[in-house]
Amino acid sequence: MLIAVIVALAVGTYGFRVAGVLLRDRLDLPEWARQLLPVGAAALLAALAATAALTEVGRFAGWARPAGVLVGVLLAWRRAPFVLVVIAAAGTAALLRLLSVP
Amino acid sequence: MLRDVAAIGAAMLAVGASFGAMAVAAGLPGWAAVAMSMLVYAGGAQFMAVGLVAAGSPVAAVLAGLLLNARHLPFGLTLGDTIGRRLRHRLIGSHLMTDEATAFTLGRPAGAARRRAFWLAGILLFLAWNAGTVLGVLAGGVAGDPAALGLDAAFPAGLIALLLPTLRDRETRRVALAGAVVAVLTTPLLPAGLPVLLALAGPALLAVRQLRRRAPVADPAAGSPVTAEAAATGEAGASEARVTSEARVTSEARVTGEARVAGEAPVPVPADIAPADIAPADMVPAGRKEESC
Known part of the structure; x- marks a missing residue:
């Protein structure tokens, strides 16, 4: 049963990935549609980042995580190195939790 | 570039380890956790x-x-050109395409640099995630709680940092913000996964607006043959074909230029999708020029 779950997930996930990549060649997209694709991908990633920053299993994730993300984003906006962005975000959240902020 | 990938890689190693540890703690055999990370590869x-x-x-x-x-x-639709032309590259590259690798790649200027970024991020992140999983399985409970380390905040922050260059474009920024708001607001109501997909509503609306704007202009060209495939795929396919023929009329000069570029080595066009009256240059897929860089 476990093997079936893993295989089904693996095949399905790879199917989504490879379908997009291979379809790209088959579709003769007009210029405006080609320009729209990265916009769509950016919208998906932004939605993913926002839900990951604010929610956990459909509920508010607590304050520590969004606070950490906010610190990271502010640093990134001020053009801090990427390493610093990641460490500061994680550090802020970890520190707040240490101070028993949920 | 390498340093940025290494930073995401380190975070993925740690989250991979917590995945391995959590899977074992949940009662899964170690091989199952490793197999998932290798074969599913989607955190x-x-x-x-x-x-x-x-x-x-x-x-x-x-x-x-x-x-x-x-x-x-x-x-995949967005990165299809970046990954490479060869089937082998496309089949392998598809498996390496994650959120982080996509965000990292989108932030680079098109061309050879973007392709290098994709493969560098794709391969290193795959290795990091799987090494992390193995470590987590071996360490068991020791790898512990990713929340205590704040790793749950590191990922969204990293993703947004990677996206920032893309968000400099005003339209992209608006659409992305709208998508993020819609996804967050619908998360309590919908099963996981759907809210994020709803973010595509914005780009979809833009697409519809473009099609509407173009359709009446293209009508005089409606006499041009609609291919069998367009007919088979229905309305969307048909309007696409119309748009293509319109684009051909308005950008004859550009197409001729492209033809000269591609003239040396004509790209084989599958006969079944090539409308009879459209020059082969029209069918050169996007990014061919980029790929020859």
Whole structure:
């Protein structure tokens, strides 16, 4: 049963990935549609980042995580190195939790 | 570039380790956790699947995981040109395409640099995630709670940092912000995965507006043959064909220029999708020029 779950997930996930990549060649997209694709991908990633920053299993994730993300984003906006962005975000959240902020 | 990938890689190593540890703690055999990381290679879906399998609902694990991963199809459409021309590269590259690798790649200027970024991020992140999983399985409970280390905040922050260059474009920024708001607001109401996909509503509306704007202009060209395939794929296909023929009329000069570029080595066009009256240059897929860089 476990093997079936893993295989089904693996095949399905790879199917989504490879379908997009291979379809790209088959579709003769007009210029405006080609320009729209990265916009769509950016919208998906932004939605993913926002839900990951604010929610956990459909509920508010607590304050520590969004606070950490906010610190990271502010640093990134001020053009801090990427390493610093990641460490500061994680550090802020970890520190707040240490101070028993949920 | 390498330093940025290394930073995401380190975070993925740690989250991979917590996945391995959590899977073992949930009662999964170690090989299952490693197999998932190798074969499924999608963090969110893996965590969710382990939780649902442990809760005794394997079918839900598959369905929820696939719903969560449907976003990879549009990622593939976007990155298809970047990954490479050869089938082998495309088949392998598809498996390496994650959220982080996509965000990292989108932030680079098109061309050879973007392709290098994709493969560098793709390969290193795959190695980091799998090494992390193995470590987590071996360490068991020691790898512990990713929340205590704040790793749950590191990922969204990293993703947004990677996206920032793309968001400098005003339209992209608006659409992305709208998508983020819609996804967050609908998260309490919808099953996981769907809210994120709803972010595509914005780009979809833009597409519809473009089609509407172009359709009346293209009508005089309606006499041009609609291919069998366009007819078969219905309305969307037909309007696409119309738009293509219109673009051909308005950009004859550009197409001729492209033809000269591609003239040396004409790209083979599958006969079944080539409208008879459209020059082969029209069918050169996007990014061919970029790929020859």
